[in-house]
Amino acid sequence: MEPCFDVAHLGHVEVLTDRFEDSLDFFTHVYGLTESGREGDSVYLRAFDDYEFHTLKLTRHQATGVGHVGYRVSSPEALERRVAAIQASGYKTCGWVEGDLGHGPAFRFEDPFGHAFELYWETRKYVAFGDERPALKNLAQRYHGRGCCPRRIDHVNLLATDVSEFRDFMITCFGSRVTEQIRYGDGRLGGCWFTVNNKTYDLACTEDHAGGHGRFHHLTYVVDQREDVLRAADIFLENGVYIETGPHKHAIQGTFFLYVWEPAGNRVELANTGARLILQPDWETVTWSESERKKGQAWGLKTIESFHTYGTPPV
Amino acid sequence: MEPCFDVAHLGHVEVLTDRFEDSLDFFTHVYGLTESGREGDSVYLRAFDDYEFHTLKLTRHQATGVGHVGYRVSSPEALERRVAAIQASGYKTCGWVEGDLGHGPAFRFEDPFGHAFELYWETRKYVAFGDERPALKNLAQRYHGRGCCPRRIDHVNLLATDVSEFRDFMITCFGSRVTEQIRYGDGRLGGCWFTVNNKTYDLACTEDHAGGHGRFHHLTYVVDQREDVLRAADIFLENGVYIETGPHKHAIQGTFFLYVWEPAGNRVELANTGARLILQPDWETVTWSESERKKGQAWGLKTIESFHTYGTPPV
């Protein structure tokens, strides 16, 4: 079977916060995103080289966690094919929604664990005005250098009580490939890393050991260099942000990572992936066993306990 | 029209050398590739995380320059579609060739300027043995740290006397997208950067001001970090390699670059592209004018004259 190219890339993630002003201050002044608009209870944010109007929709809510995850498709025809496949799949659908400030009509549906997803084609491109215009025309916005100043959105990590079932959902609905996975001794999947393009992953799903529903593990933006991650660690430190773990390198996917909790408690990663891409069209899933996982991260760091237990909203 | 995903990625480049032993020593001990095999007048080389048997075929020849450029397709069906399109196009074809040490049957054809290309599906994956096995199973080979030690092949730059005509060739035969280009005041294209996937480019074509035939400008491998490029500059310096220009940052595509000439005179680049990718399915070509080009590279460095005039074989 030929690989599926219907879905182009992760578009945006809606993150919920019960400390809206503090979260917004974190994402703009410390993490270094730019606000491109506001509507209702939401602020629309993006990294300096994200081409779309927004990649993070930060929404005031009574709890923390993820609102929905949006992916952009490759073409209008691809959107039709995906919608047909989803409708045929039996997964719960919410039908077409009007879109919002950042994009046009979107088809909304859910995974079996309560996370909402949207697929859309029509989007609103970010246009830089005034001081935000870049010196080089091939950037979406100038490199403003404020806070950690990541380049673009990278991936989202969700929690599910049955990762195998989640995997089927991603393959069926998005045509995603599984680039790496964790398989326990009893055959259970502990985690899966998915991609729809040449990125090593755009979505990860790990097991929700606490048995929560529709929970969120983290959202990640990338910086150009590992040094930017190290520099960010100092910025987080100086701004009183809780650093959970890192900087260090994941054994899985080789990502150089740094995890913090934004003021409302949602976990946010800043990462660098070096030059690693999945260009191989017949990539075979890399499977990590339980014992391999126990060796810790790439350079031996033991994974911190909260990384396995904490998600938002807390259970 | 939907985007074309038939061609997966740049597979390998055959480089010709009239100082075979010196070139081989450069590519293995200084540039840091690994030899995976030999056959006839050729040695097969690859970077540590290239998944294929080879990405550089270094061939003993009476002159320097490029032998051929190989791309791997996305599936057997995609290969059929591409061959049909090429055959329908009127471009010169050489038909199916048997392949070599590194891959299976390939369809061979030429651009109007005398460069040979191959498309293939069946490939030989590199399998690391003994000391070359990586500590982490998601790498193709261990990070050996020898020489500049790039991660993977990135792109090739060819010269043509008519870049517009070359652009049509790439779009027709590969389904490539033009991500950036230079357009002179008289409407002539001065250079084009092409991609078949999410990389910002896998092939560039710039104008051959000397009017040569089938000439080669450079071949590029990437390293994970800009610091690796800076470190490589010291390695080249200490090994007596001619450094033509860099390290610096291209305005076009934002690539952090370093250009050297291997002992036989072929230009070789070592680069880092940060986290920049072309994920947008409807990316609009960025066009640079002559005056924008005259500003020099990203941070003002004037482009060195030989970069505009020198290619292999020399005219």
Next chain:
Amino acid sequence: MEPCFDVAHLGHVEVLTDRFEDSLDFFTHVYGLTESGREGDSVYLRAFDDYEFHTLKLTRHQATGVGHVGYRVSSPEALERRVAAIQASGYKTCGWVEGDLGHGPAFRFEDPFGHAFELYWETRKYVAFGDERPALKNLAQRYHGRGCCPRRIDHVNLLATDVSEFRDFMITCFGSRVTEQIRYGDGRLGGCWFTVNNKTYDLACTEDHAGGHGRFHHLTYVVDQREDVLRAADIFLENGVYIETGPHKHAIQGTFFLYVWEPAGNRVELANTGARLILQPDWETVTWSESERKKGQAWGLKTIESFHTYGTPPV
């Protein structure tokens, strides 16, 4: 003769500007220094880990250039020894001055080319208040991450019409060591790099080919990593700052450099020196010949013409 340790380190440089507001905006928002006080026509500035109240005194003036250069001594007794040596030397002295916002009594004197110097012991240490307090108590101020955010002052480069005569002045008055120098074929010194401590240099003097008087070549602060210099290049680019040359690596001293002109035209460098120090007590001066200089900078970059001709005030 035993080495002299009377002078501890370069303390501060007074830079003159005829575009005061623009220069101040550059030094605070783009270059990333912090204002610690104002008095008369001057603003006192420092890098985040400079322990003194100021390391740059920016003074409104009718022209550009350098006001004076201050060094702190190792002890009150060392100050007495230095003053005695200077008074015995025959160089022009101005006697004791009261000091200013940033330090106590200073002995003021001049080199034969019209540059003013001060030696002082009593200083005012910077005390961080409120938001500027660092998370780690061994830093003078928090890492604020604003602009290029250098760590500390590094060196100053002056111009003189007779570098040999300047060298004698530095040795006599400061007990400086000459770590590297350029000697032309005719025996003339083209440049000298001086240090009073383990830094590779804290002051450089190069020949004023234009025959100016008391002129200034550049002032330099250092960042912790070369990546910080590369990042700064983007910050300068995006803020419309004129980048004269770099980032690249000097052959002399191995400094990784980036030169810009602040709005009034004074040349400012941002540099990284890696782990290189002069720990050897009997270090022998490294002498570069004219032909060695003509090879360009470390990786072959030809030195830009203005670097040899431009200084402030312009002649």
Next chain:
Amino acid sequence: MEPCFDVAHLGHVEVLTDRFEDSLDFFTHVYGLTESGREGDSVYLRAFDDYEFHTLKLTRHQATGVGHVGYRVSSPEALERRVAAIQASGYKTCGWVEGDLGHGPAFRFEDPFGHAFELYWETRKYVAFGDERPALKNLAQRYHGRGCCPRRIDHVNLLATDVSEFRDFMITCFGSRVTEQIRYGDGRLGGCWFTVNNKTYDLACTEDHAGGHGRFHHLTYVVDQREDVLRAADIFLENGVYIETGPHKHAIQGTFFLYVWEPAGNRVELANTGARLILQPDWETVTWSESERKKGQAWGLKTIESFHTYGTPPV
């Protein structure tokens, strides 16, 4: 009292190994030092920019640990002053020893915990021959790029059962300054960081909780950039070297660190200190309390238990 400048810098450390061949292979091929000579049971090693013949004397022994620590003085007169001070101090002295392959006559003495020290003036400078000659004449040896390839020796960490007593020894014998220290709630010193020059420290002493005698905690060389430390982590990983902790940043002194155990079990660090120096002549010791220490390293990493308990030889 005026600061003491009699001792110039840490010269070399003798490390003992009961797996001589394995240790030697580690230090040359993986850690990246260069062998400059052999004599008896010892091999003399140095980093590429160490100016002396050796900075590490690796000696075959029936156990692991430290043989002796050598410091070079600032002048012959300074050596006389130091010897007089040591002889007057009542610390155990061994008198003058002949020196060895790497330096001339040395005065040998001991701290109260059984560590041997030497002070010497006459030294043998490393002279690079053949392929080891650097492209730039201000380096001691070419940047060979083999293994981790550190630039120079940085510091040694010893263990003592009474850190206060050790501190008195360092001040009396070396004229060292204490730049940072740990003071427990009961007034006991938990660790002291000493320097004789502008480096932030050249020797650290931490409490030997196991009550050992003359034990060794670690030896450190520095690289120019933090990226070199990250790259080294991959080199250690791929070469099967035990990584104890890091890469991360110490709260104390801000050192970016990576600790491994060489094959015989001696702890070795690779570090980067950025641009941080102690230039201030009246630097006040920074004191860390027990509770401050419990916060972990700079970015929150909890200090691994073995770091507090393991030393060589093991107790």
